[in-house]
Amino acid sequence: MPELPEVEVIRQFLDRKIKGLTVSGLDILTPKSFVGNKKLVEGQKIVRLSRTGKQLSLVLKNNLIILFHLKMTGQIIYSGTVLGHPTPNQNNQKLPNKSTRLIFTFSDNSELFFNDQRKFGWVKLLSLNELSEFQSNLGPDVFSRRFTPALFYQQLQKTIRPVKTVLLDQSKFAGIGNIYANDALFLSGINPKTPANKISRPKTYKLHKHIISIMRLSVLAGGSTAKDNGYVKPDGSKGANQFYFRVYQRKGEPCFECQTPVKYMKLGGRGTFYCPKCQKL
Numbered sequence: 001m002p003e004l005p006e007v008e009v010i011r012q013f014l015d016r017k018i019k020g021l022t023v024s025g026l027d028i029l030t031p032k033s034f035v036g037n038k039k040l041v042e043g044q045k046i047v048r049l050s051r052t053g054k055q056l057s058l059v060l061k062n063n064l065i066i067l068f069h070l071k072m073t074g075q076i077i078y079s080g081t082v083l084g085h086p087t088p089n090q091n092n093q094k095l096p097n098k099s100t101r102l103i104f105t106f107s108d109n110s111e112l113f114f115n116d117q118r119k120f121g122w123v124k125l126l127s128l129n130e131l132s133e134f135q136s137n138l139g140p141d142v143f144s145r146r147f148t149p150a151l152f153y154q155q156l157q158k159t160i161r162p163v164k165t166v167l168l169d170q171s172k173f174a175g176i177g178n179i180y181a182n183d184a185l186f187l188s189g190i191n192p193k194t195p196a197n198k199i200s201r202p203k204t205y206k207l208h209k210h211i212i213s214i215m216r217l218s219v220l221a222g223g224s225t226a227k228d229n230g231y232v233k234p235d236g237s238k239g240a241n242q243f244y245f246r247v248y249q250r251k252g253e254p255c256f257e258c259q260t261p262v263k264y265m266k267l268g269g270r271g272t273f274y275c276p277k278c279q280k281l
Helices: 004-017 128-134 149-157 163-167 178-188 201-220
Strands: 023-028 046-052 055-060 065-069 074-078 100-106 111-116 122-126 263-267 270-274
Touching (some): 004 201, 065 128, 178 201, 178 270
Antiparallel strands (some): 023 100, 055 065, 065 122
């Protein structure tokens, strides 16, 4: 699943490519993937792109917003690039392919493809008020000024749930996903099962610092293209942050700090990786 760094990489890429262009056409190949009236999109200029957590917004001249949520297998590919997609036998097929749900055409004849193998992702057309209401249940974006060490500590102190489960709760903090929760906890020496309210203030502040730092480094690396190849950049190329995973997807491999084999477990239904020596409960 694309997390905050991956969506931020997409936002930065598209900001350079489609900002200022007009949407000349929208082809809806899978009706459930788009919510709204496409006639309110066509003929509109894209004036701004923004991101909140894992959600990407394209702001139109008529003040409506095209909101993307990629969920598990969503991809945004620009201008018909050849890409590898997790669907079997689709590697290197030109777009559109059988996972393509929407096609946006722009005034310079470039195209934007919304692909989604499992159809969990969606694109919605919203007004500013509807967007505000829709995102009202999200916590502060991890890259925003609101995500302070003090707020982070206060939120963790409110619950006895395992800290990793809390990190993935988008109503608490918007943008943290499984990859970065695993690795930030490792760098902070915190076991994923630790009750959130049992983590000391200094440890909490350390975790806060590592969450931000590894996610910013991931943006610089173009995001994480994990083993499922589900995420690619809008030009179809892979990110490089997967080469810097600390424990994520490293089950059985030696810990970088102590050489103890990395362990794997399910926690809150999510795959969880940790070092049993460096992250003692």
